Amino acid sequence: EVDWFSLASILFLLMFAPLIVYYFIMSCDQYQCSLTDPLLDLLTGKKHLSDIWNRTPMVTYKAAAIYSLWVTFQVFLYLSIPDFCHKFLPGYVGGVQEGAVTPAGVVNKYEINGLQAWIITHVLWFANAYCFHFFSPTIIFDNWIPLLWCANILGYAVSTFAMIKGYFFPTNAKDCKFTGNFFYDYMMGIEFNPRIGKWFDFKLFFNGRPGIVAWTLINLSFAAKQQELYGEVTNSMILVNVLQGIYVLDYFWNEAWYLKTIDICHDHFGWYLGWGDCVWLPYLYTLQGLYLVYHPVQLRTDYAMGVLMLGLLGYYIFRTTNHQKDLFRRTNGNCRIWGKKPEYIECSYMSVDGTKYYSKLMTSGFWGWARHFNYTGDLMGSLAYCLACGFEHVLPYFYIIYMTILLTHRCIRDEHRCSSKYGKDWKCYTAVVPYRLLPGVF
Ligand code: NDP
Numbered sequence: 001e002v003d004w005f006s007l008a009s010i011l012f013l014l015m016f017a018p019l020i021v022y023y024f025i026m027s028c029d030q031y032q033c034s035l036t037d038p039l040l041d042l043l044t045g046k047k048h049l050s051d052i053w054n055r056t057p058m059v060t061y062k063a064a065a066i067y068s069l070w071v072t073f074q075v076f077l078y079l080s081i082p083d084f085c086h087k088f089l090p091g092y093v094g095g096v097q098e099g100a101v102t103p104a105g106v107v108n109k110y111e112i113n114g115l116q117a118w119i120i121t122h123v124l125w126f127a128n129a130y131c132f133h134f135f136s137p138t139i140i141f142d143n144w145i146p147l148l149w150c151a152n153i154l155g156y157a158v159s160t161f162a163m164i165k166g167y168f169f170p171t172n173a174k175d176c177k178f179t180g181n182f183f184y185d186y187m188m189g190i191e192f193n194p195r196i197g198k199w200f201d202f203k204l205f206f207n208g209r210p211g212i213v214a215w216t217l218i219n220l221s222f223a224a225k226q227q228e229l230y231g232e233v234t235n236s237m238i239l240v241n242v243l244q245g246i247y248v249l250d251y252f253w254n255e256a257w258y259l260k261t262i263d264i265c266h267d268h269f270g271w272y273l274g275w276g277d278c279v280w281l282p283y284l285y286t287l288q289g290l291y292l293v294y295h296p297v298q299l300r301t302d303y304a305m306g307v308l309m310l311g312l313l314g315y316y317i318f319r320t321t322n323h324q325k326d327l328f329r330r331t332n333g334n335c336r337i338w339g340k341k342p343e344y345i346e347c348s349y350m351s352v353d354g355t356k357y358y359s360k361l362m363t364s365g366f367w368g369w370a371r372h373f374n375y376t377g378d379l380m381g382s383l384a385y386c387l388a389c390g391f392e393h394v395l396p397y398f399y400i401i402y403m404t405i406l407l408t409h410r411c412i413r414d415e416h417r418c419s420s421k422y423g424k425d426w427k428c429y430t431a432v433v434p435y436r437l438l439p440g441v442f
Pocket of ligand 1: 260261262263318322325328329359360361362363367371372374375378410414418421
């Protein structure tokens with residue numbers, strides 16, 4: 001059943017999320033990243049919507065060609081080159097891996113080759129920038145708005161296709177979810193793991209590529225633009241490139257682990273993931289780099305070091321917390337967390353067919369500090385990207401506001417699910433670990 005609040009939120013997002021992305025990108029293009037000036041111009045009648053729209057670059061053949069080539073290349077890397085990184089990188093888990101058991105009892109196989117796709121793409125990028133000069137490294141920045149329309153076309157096309165596929169030719173009919181509400185189904189998805197053929201998995205592909213592979217290239221293109229415009233790359237731009245680069249690399253290094261996260265394990269594939277991965281992620285997660293092209297901030301060294309430390313500490317907490325849970329679950333608790341045997345609560349739950357299963361919830365390590373300390377680390381890292389941009393405008397701070405809403409909502413959503421899954425065992429767990437994100441506060 002879809003409650004009125006979920007429906008209202010979904011309608012709001014379907015209507016306004018594309019506009020929000022447009023507003024942010026347009027305000028950089030036309031108003032030097034000021035979020036208030038366009039509103040003031042409109043409210044005081046100095047400008048009309050049509051004036052702003054008329055100054056907005058439209059889709060071009062060049063952008064369409066770049067984007068088509070980009071997506072085709074990523075599909076090619078995803079489908080055609082089996083992973084070789086796991087053969088020579090110690091500790092890296094790649095190649096064919098299994099996902100979690102779906103509610104219908106299916107275990108999907110995935111070709112984990114995202115790290116390889118990322119490396120190949122970036123090697124080619126640098127080879128072009130330093131040797132071949134086929135195109136300028138500022139190409140992404142220079143076509144940023146025309147590319148936005150292309151990304152939207154793909155985002156809407158893939159979400160609509162996924163909906164039609166869910167009705168008429170689902171990959172696994174038993175894993176489909178129909179609420180009867182068109183908007184909810186479109187937004188949250190019908191199919192759990194839509195696929196084309198044996199290997200083209202929509203969730204894995206769209207979650208990681210084309211958006212996350214592009215993330216670091218987009219930042220590099222912004223850095224190149226700074227160099228072109230001002231003859232130097234500022235330390236703030238380097239900070240943003242480095243900190244976000246670590247986050248992106250972490251994603252690909254742990255791509256097999258991501259198969260067990262909420263996006264892949266519990267969410268269905270609809271507009272939320274399809275459009276979100278194509279448009280929201282590459283355009284709004286990279287706002288700091290875009291902002292720094294318009295406002296090249298040179299930070300004081302001690303301030304820059306502070307931001308770097310915050311970012312690295314956030315990353316350390318994010319990674320260690322995720323690693324502790326992964327290790328704990330993989331070894332069924334037979335491991336050491338901070339040199340000691342982990343503490344945990346035994347819990348059980350019932351599947352739809354009435355079978356009883358057993359699981360464990362860890363209560364030591366970072367999981368004893370708070371129930372989602374991995375989100376806390378993520379938020380610290382996110383804050384660091386924003387702080388790297390100084391305090392002149394609010395636009396670069398959108399990311400931390402958004403991440404706080406996203407992760408708090410995710411935390412509540414996850415706890416609601418876990419509470420109905422584990423019942424009284426979940427209550428015991430929350431009594432032992434009473435805080436969600438910040439020990440003593442929330
Ligand atoms: P988690 O990795 O926290 O997974 C939550 C699940 O873990 C729960 O549903 C439960 O699953 C299990 N669990 C909860 N508590 C315990 C415990 N104490 N011991 C053992 N297992 C437990 O959440 P996500 O998948 O949302 O996040 C993964 C990472 O991805 C996070 O670090 C997050 O910050 C990041 N992320 C980043 C986003 C971005 O846009 N940058 C977006 C989303 C996530 P079960 O049913 O198996 O018990």
